[in-house]
Amino acid sequence: MLNSIRSKQLIIVSAIAVLIAFLFTRDIKGLVKPKEETSKVPAGGQMSSSAAAPEPINLDEVSTSAKNTMNASLAAEITSLENKYKGAAEDEKTATAKLLAQKWDDVEQTIPSALYLEIVANKEQTLNNWLITGERFLKAFDNTRDSLMQPALLQKANTAFSNAVKIDSTSNDAKTGLGITIVNGMGMPMQGIAMLMDVVKKDPKNLKANMSLGTFAIKSGQFDKAIIRFKDIIAIKPTPDAYFYLGTAYENLGKNTEAIEAYVNSKKLAANATLSKFIDDKVVELKSKN
Structure with a gap:
């Protein structure tokens, strides 16, 4: 039984790691992370109340680090x-902060971009400014592999969406963003x-x-619920990530034929060579089990 559970966990970890690495149309890829990236978060997703507060993010340090990765003229x-x-x-x-936020976003440096958006939102406290800030911090949280930076980015996203909810408690965008940060660790899942x-x-x-x-259902091992959720999503808007997660859920339930179909649909929509190779290998593996 224990080996079976571990086997399922490995399937989840490997499948989601590949999705995160290769799909480029995902909105909430950070919600489900590879096992090694979530090992510092207690079971259930809640950050320990006894843990030290995240280290403040130093804008100058982040900027210097980012500029070291780009060409001299842009820097x-x-x-x-x-x-x-x-x-x-x-x-x-x-x-000028708005210009810097846009410039950093143009070169796909989400952390300094989010920090400048936060400066703007603190000066001009509108619903839209806080929503944009929260989304950019969530994107930065998703993209970074710095385990020390992640808690601070998630906390800032949580604060931004909390401020948005204070301005408009009926905003679905604000509540969705806040809910995502809570599920990721900023409170009880x-x-x-x-x-x-x-x-x-x-x-x-x-969506x-x-x-x-749907991804939380996969993370918590509720594969039947995940299947229902992702089938509903696909009925609204078929995307590579929705099909990939659907395939992951089917695979974990041993429904290999259905998993193959979902993976192949993900491959068709993504049109990504590396992902295609992974799925081709996955199809061969699943067919061998039938």
Whole structure:
């Protein structure tokens, strides 16, 4: 029995790791992470109350690190904007912060982009500003493999979405984002699930909330529920990640024929060479078990 459980866990870990690595159309890939990335989070997803508070993120350090990965001309352009920001009068800083947030996003550096969006949101506290900030921090949380940075990014996303909910408690986008951060570790998972369920009840076609619930079902081993959720999602909008997660759920239940069909559909929609190779190998493996 124990070996069977471990085997299922390995299937989940490997399948999701591949999905995270190769699918480029995912919205909430960070909700389910490879085992080694979640080992520091207590069972059930809640961060330990006894754990030390996350280390503050130093914008200058993050900026320097990011600029070391890009060409000199881009780095110089960003440095010039940063110097302009630092030397600007208080009433001019917000405009430059917006430019920096966009520039960092253009070069796919989500952490400094999110930090500048946070500066903007603190100055201009609108629902949209906090939503954009929360989404960018969640994206940064998803993308980083720095286990020390992840808690701080998740906490900032949680704060941003909490501020959005304070402004508009009826906003599905705000509640969905907040629910995702809670499920990822910023509180009791069922609190986040309840929030996401409330969103789906009011907006059955909300893809982000449905995907969050589906991936949490996989993470918690509720594969039957995951199958229902992902089939509903596919009926709304077929995507490579939805089909891949569906295949993962079927595989874990030993429904290899259904898993093959879902994986192949994921391959067709993704059109990604590396993922295609993985799925081709997976199909051969599953066929050998039939």
